[in-house]
Amino acid sequence: MRFEAQALSARRGEDLLFRDISFALSDGEALVVTGPNGSGKSTLLRVLAGLLPQEEGTVRFVDGTEDRPAREACHYLGHRNAMKRELTVEENLTFWAEFMAKEGAAPGMDIDEAAESVGLAGIAHLPFGYLSAGQQRRMAFAKLLVAHRPVWILDEPTAALDVKADAMFAGLCQAHLAAGGMLVAATHQPLGIESVKSLVMKGFEYGEALA
Numbered sequence: 001m002r003f004e005a006q007a008l009s010a011r012r013g014e015d016l017l018f019r020d021i022s023f024a025l026s027d028g029e030a031l032v033v034t035g036p037n038g039s040g041k042s043t044l045l046r047v048l049a050g051l052l053p054q055e056e057g058t059v060r061f062v063d064g065t066e067d068r069p070a071r072e073a074c075h076y077l078g079h080r081n082a083m084k085r086e087l088t089v090e091e092n093l094t095f096w097a098e099f100m101a102k103e104g105a106a107p108g109m110d111i112d113e114a115a116e117s118v119g120l121a122g123i124a125h126l127p128f129g130y131l132s133a134g135q136q137r138r139m140a141f142a143k144l145l146v147a148h149r150p151v152w153i154l155d156e157p158t159a160a161l162d163v164k165a166d167a168m169f170a171g172l173c174q175a176h177l178a179a180g181g182m183l184v185a186a187t188h189q190p191l192g193i194e195s196v197k198s199l200v201m202k203g204f205e206y207g208e209a210l211a
């Protein structure tokens, strides 16, 4: 498998945020995207996940000899957790497992196993809104585990996590990569994942790209 971007540019409103972004990942590879606030990291991730259109360039997911729509290959974990506060954790995860299955994702872990993998076994019966910020973020990771998609797109994934959860998250990412998955993560802090590719977003100043 291969996940690649070629000569991507994107605009928010009137402003061109970045241009000529290219990378290629194959099985087991990770890309960490860094850069100052406002340099376009979140925008790039949304373009990669198919949630925003690019201005120019291409995003491709190649499986063997077949080109598949990149958005169908991606799990997207944004700043927000995309869980309903009023529903229980189990109901939220069941929704995502069923939704992803309809969208063609292969089955993943069952709900209990996924909750256990993020260190929160036994509280899946609680409303999501009752959990602490860090527990909510951990449960949002569990969403990545209940259906299999080969590419994980992660925006500031470790915000709100304590040291133990950081290590747990690094372990989940390593396991995903070891199984041949790929990931792209925007972050201001190290993810604890070894051998990653790096992309530094520089942003634009006064309409010109920084050196």
Ligand SMILES: Nc1ncnc2c1ncn2[C@@H]1O[C@H](COP(=O)(O)OP(=O)(O)OP(=O)(O)O)[C@@H](O)[C@H]1O
Residues within 6 Å of the ligand: 012, 013, 017, 035, 036, 037, 038, 039, 040, 041, 042, 043, 044
């Ligand atoms: N819907 C929108 N309409 C217009 N401009 C937007 C919109 N969303 C974001 N922007 C602008 O696009 C720029 C890049 O935002 P983006 O969230 O991609 O940056 P980022 O590198 O992820 O920043 P941070 O590190 O602060 O999360 C910012 O200047 C932001 O104000």
